[in-house]
Amino acid sequence: MLISPRIDREIETNPRPMRLGIMGGTFDPIHFGHLICAEQAREQFDLDYVVFMPTGNPVFKLDRHVSDAEDRYNMVVIATRKNPMFDVSRMEIDRGGITYTSDTLQEMEQKVPKGTELFFITGADAIISVLKWKNSDLIIKLAHFVAATRPGYDYSELQEKVENSPEMRGRVSFFEVPGLAISSTDLRERVRAGKSITYMTPVSVASYIKSHRLYIDDCD
Ligand code: NAP
Numbered sequence: 001m002l003i004s005p006r007i008d009r010e011i012e013t014n015p016r017p018m019r020l021g022i023m024g025g026t027f028d029p030i031h032f033g034h035l036i037c038a039e040q041a042r043e044q045f046d047l048d049y050v051v052f053m054p055t056g057n058p059v060f061k062l063d064r065h066v067s068d069a070e071d072r073y074n075m076v077v078i079a080t081r082k083n084p085m086f087d088v089s090r091m092e093i094d095r096g097g098i099t100y101t102s103d104t105l106q107e108m109e110q111k112v113p114k115g116t117e118l119f120f121i122t123g124a125d126a127i128i129s130v131l132k133w134k135n136s137d138l139i140i141k142l143a144h145f146v147a148a149t150r151p152g153y154d155y156s157e158l159q160e161k162v163e164n165s166p167e168m169r170g171r172v173s174f175f176e177v178p179g180l181a182i183s184s185t186d187l188r189e190r191v192r193a194g195k196s197i198t199y200m201t202p203v204s205v206a207s208y209i210k211s212h213r214l215y216i217d218d219c220d
Contacts, residue, residue, distance in 0.1 A: 002111045004051050006087040017115030021050035022108065022143070024101060024122045026058050027072050028184050029209060030079045031201040036179035037148045041121045042085055044175060045146065049085055050121070052076045055099040056092040059134075065218045069093045071208075078204045102135035105142040118143040124150075124174060128158050137167065145172040150180040191215040 002008045010018070023038045030052075038050045054072045066072075073093055080086040091107060092099045101120070108118060120139075124147035130136055145168075149155045155174060162168045182200050190197050192215055197206050209215065 001090065003091065003108065004087040004089040006084075007049060007051060007089075007112075010049075011111070011113060015113045017113055017117070018048040019046060019117050019119065020108075020112060021045065021047040021119045021121050021146070022104070023050050023052045024104075024120055024126075025053075025055065026061065026066060026184070027052070027054050027076050028067050029072070029187055029201060029205055029214070030076050031182045031184060031187055031205075032199075033177060033179040033182040035079060035202075037177040038080075038086060038121065039083070040175070040177060041119070041146050041148070045119055045144075045173075047085075047119060049087055052080055052086065052088045053092055053104060054088070056095060057098050059098050059100065060129075062098075067214055067218075071212060071214060075205045075208050078208060079202050100134045102133065102139050102142075105139055109142055119146050120144070121146040121148065123148055123180075124153075124155055124158060127172060128161065131165065131167065140167050140171050147172055147174045148177045148180055149174055150183075151176055151178055152181075188215045188218065192218070 002011065021041055025034065027034065041047065042050050054069065054076050056069050058066060073090065076088050080088055092104055095103065105118060120143040127145050127147040130139060130145065133139060159174055162172045187197050187200055191209060
């Protein structure tokens with residue numbers, strides 16, 4: 001597999017420059033906020049597809065328990081399977097080692113048809129630290145960044161930082177996602193406390209969490 005089942009098929013049968021969203025995240029677990037975010041980014045940035053990219057071994061989370069990559073991947077697959085514009089990639093999971101976005105974007109760049117534009121979509125809090133990521137200069141050249149913000153948070157300082165950064169200016173778009181009031185952290189805490197997560201994540205994901213006993217004994 002190159003990128004993901006649907007994108008590989010497109011590249012094989014109908015190769016053309018595309019506008020591809022890459023939805024990067026730990027997804028521990030995926031929730032409706034992520035799904036709304038991906039769908040709104042697809043619409044707003046006129047994307048052909050959004051490829052969800054669960055991180056394999058996230059670099060900034062080496063000090064806390066992160067659920068098994070296969071569980072996080074499975075939950076993303078079951079949450080996205082009904083949307084023909086969504087797909088899920090195993091690239092970061094199968095690569096092994098610590099996950100760096102620069103490796104992913106470089107690999108993507110080599111695999112997609114020439115002229116394809118990449119849009120890296122993730123939480124604004126993550127994006128603001130991009131300049132500290134490995135090979136940040138390359139990352140910023142390879143993709144346009146879409147920074148999803150939670151309602152009620154004041155991101156003006158973050159926006160100002162981007163505007164004042166010659167590398168990032170014009171390479172980051174902020175957009176507010178109403179559903180992002182939901183957070184993975186809150187979901188994990190609710191499961192641990194025996195509280196309901198109904199209406200926060202698809203029923204299929206909630207069932208997966210229950211049957212695999214995720215988050216019950218973790219300590220972050
Ligand atoms: P995070 O720090 O867990 O997330 C920061 C915030 O963004 C959280 O509020 C999170 O909410 C939200 N968020 C995360 N992914 C999102 C998405 N796709 N859409 C909307 N909101 C999202 O971030 P992370 O998940 O570890 O990393 C995000 C991406 O940045 C991943 O692709 C990761 O590989 C990449 N990254 C790369 C490097 C590097 O290359 N050095 C370093 C850090 C991160 P939830 O908790 O509810 O998701």
